[in-house]
Amino acid sequence: MKFCPNCEKVLFPTNNRLYCKGCSLYYVLKNGNLVVKNDNNLLSEINLAGFDNNNSKAEYKKKSDKDTSNSNPQKTSYLTFFPYEHFRSDQERIIKQIEKASLEKKNSLLAAPNGTGKTIIALSAILPLAIKKNLKILYLCRTHSQNTRIIKELTKISTHLRNNDINIKVSGLSIRGRNEMCLNEVLLGLKLNPRESMAVCSDLRKNRSCKFFLNLIKKRDQYDNLIN
Numbered sequence: 001m002k003f004c005p006n007c008e009k010v011l012f013p014t015n016n017r018l019y020c021k022g023c024s025l026y027y028v029l030k031n032g033n034l035v036v037k038n039d040n041n042l043l044s045e046i047n048l049a050g051f052d053n054n055n056s057k058a059e060y061k062k063k064s065d066k067d068t069s070n071s072n073p074q075k076t077s078y079l080t081f082f083p084y085e086h087f088r089s090d091q092e093r094i095i096k097q098i099e100k101a102s103l104e105k106k107n108s109l110l111a112a113p114n115g116t117g118k119t120i121i122a123l124s125a126i127l128p129l130a131i132k133k134n135l136k137i138l139y140l141c142r143t144h145s146q147n148t149r150i151i152k153e154l155t156k157i158s159t160h161l162r163n164n165d166i167n168i169k170v171s172g173l174s175i176r177g178r179n180e181m182c183l184n185e186v187l188l189g190l191k192l193n194p195r196e197s198m199a200v201c202s203d204l205r206k207n208r209s210c211k212f213f214l215n216l217i218k219k220r221d222q223y224d225n226l227i228n
């Protein structure tokens, strides 16, 4: 007998895979390890496995919800976005709580140690709401490496959606300090510290001698729309 690596419930054998009723996930054995392998034949496999009627219906409904989510981005859950094969311990529970809170317009506060996977927890939990309501997520962080991490996870989610033929596009924009984002060769050539860069940038803008700033002014309406 095999047990789900996520929730430790018993896995039910279907015709060629093992199914966890708790997580609604299918597994196959690869080199002695359980690996998630979901595909579209959920109902037929559940019926073959001889689950009772109620369960079949329940599971079928879940799958049909998921099917709709592929074509209709209004119906998604954290499972649509979570790009990894397994949840780390407690990850799924926390994601569910944050997802629920966000749908109820409540705040969540999570303090968790390194390695909990907080970034992917936050993104998987709030992307369903963001997609449903066509909202943008503003993700604030303290360091450049945290910033990089978020873009990495977002890229992973995007690849995951594409690989699973889920018709949802996610994209992100990383905004950093002037020294990392400035395009002006004059300022970059000076190799200044952030405070000095700020002063030079301010002069360049005041004198209207930064072409990038002038471009920005020209396109301000467009960019305002992006931010709002």
Ligand code: SF4
Pocket: 178, 181, 182, 183, 184, 187, 200, 201, 202, 204, 205, 210, 211, 212, 213
């Ligand atoms: S306004 Fe010009 S100088 Fe200032 S940060 Fe932008 S590109 Fe650099």
Ligand SMILES: [Zn+2]
Pocket: 004, 005, 006, 007, 008, 009, 020, 021, 022, 023, 024
């Ligand atoms: Zn499970």
